[in-house]
Amino acid sequence: MRILGIESSCDDTSVAVVEDGSKVLSCVVASQGEIHAPFGGVVPELASRRHVEVIAAVCAQAIDEAGLLPKNIDAVAATQGPGLVGSLIAGFCFAKAWAFGRGLPFVGVNHLLGHVHSLFLGPNPPDFPFVALIASGGHTSLYLVSNATTIKSLGHTLDDAAGEAFDKVAKVMGLDYPGGPVIDRLATDGNPLAIDFPRSWLNRDGFDFSFSGVKTAVGRHIEISPDFSANIKDIAASFQAAVIDVLAEKTVNAAKFCKVKKVAVCGGVAANQGLRAALAQKAAQHGLSLHLPLISLCGDNAAMIAAAGFHLLAEGQTSSLDADVFSRA
Ligand code: KG4
Ligand code: ZN
Numbered sequence: 001m002r003i004l005g006i007e008s009s010c011d012d013t014s015v016a017v018v019e020d021g022s023k024v025l026s027c028v029v030a031s032q033g034e035i036h037a038p039f040g041g042v043v044p045e046l047a048s049r050r051h052v053e054v055i056a057a058v059c060a061q062a063i064d065e066a067g068l069l070p071k072n073i074d075a076v077a078a079t080q081g082p083g084l085v086g087s088l089i090a091g092f093c094f095a096k097a098w099a100f101g102r103g104l105p106f107v108g109v110n111h112l113l114g115h116v117h118s119l120f121l122g123p124n125p126p127d128f129p130f131v132a133l134i135a136s137g138g139h140t141s142l143y144l145v146s147n148a149t150t151i152k153s154l155g156h157t158l159d160d161a162a163g164e165a166f167d168k169v170a171k172v173m174g175l176d177y178p179g180g181p182v183i184d185r186l187a188t189d190g191n192p193l194a195i196d197f198p199r200s201w202l203n204r205d206g207f208d209f210s211f212s213g214v215k216t217a218v219g220r221h222i223e224i225s226p227d228f229s230a231n232i233k234d235i236a237a238s239f240q241a242a243v244i245d246v247l248a249e250k251t252v253n254a255a256k257f258c259k260v261k262k263v264a265v266c267g268g269v270a271a272n273q274g275l276r277a278a279l280a281q282k283a284a285q286h287g288l289s290l291h292l293p294l295i296s297l298c299g300d301n302a303a304m305i306a307a308a309g310f311h312l313l314a315e316g317q318t319s320s321l322d323a324d325v326f327s328r329a
Pocket of ligand 1: 010135136137138139162163164166167178179180181184267268269270271272273298299300
């Protein structure tokens, strides 16, 4: 079964064709990075307008790159939420119209279930059940994943998402947007022990997160260090370590709590080299296997939405044409 996937929850317009839930025939991602970069963050109004401008062309390109014609598509899946409402509406309505026009089944997909399915599009997919950390610009949550369509929240951030903290810290450091990849690169050559930024454990045994404290601490450090650019690599490495320590420890604790032997990380922040290394080490220490998506599928993409859509449709789930988007998980 060939599914056309459509993702537009934030600032990337993506369309993909995936066969039988795991074979990616094409995945086109039109990034809006340049539009939002001058603002140091996503401007919702600009994002939704851009989705409307490019979605038809991105869709045509994805079908073409898959070597197919529209008549070869069997069903349509689109991100329903959570995300920016204007952005979601642009992709969701396009998807509903595309499916209706061709008389195809249509299903709305939870964006977070989509991120989990990025794991099944790579070389080392986990068996069920497993614990998944989803860390991105909009979300930081831990889930128990018990099958292809069921994720149960164990905890989530109470303020900033991890990726949001990377982006905001990069902004105060005068670095480019999005800040995550830039800080990741700088941190490689920095000393993570140089500055002791605070770790927000909240309840140490719990699975909620908070990253606004460490973000503020980096801001203060920069305010009182006029020559901070000389130590920029150490600041990046120390900030990143403070975020990673909490993410890695809570992920491993969640696996122990749920008595599962496998952990996974998905979402844009899963591309972070420091996080990948820390989790590999911690998982090995605790006898857990670690599962990671391909770097190219960590960020928002439509292949993961098509893959999740395949399993929802296989269960007989479809969405009606008056289904609406939702902004929060
Ligand atoms: O999953 P994603 O593309 O979109 C959301 O659903 O938010 O994630 C984007 C986020 C941004 O905050 C970006 O800075 C962060 O992921 N990110 C990274 C890295 N690559 C992207 N954060 C840390 N290290 C990276 N290498
Ligand atoms: Zn996402």
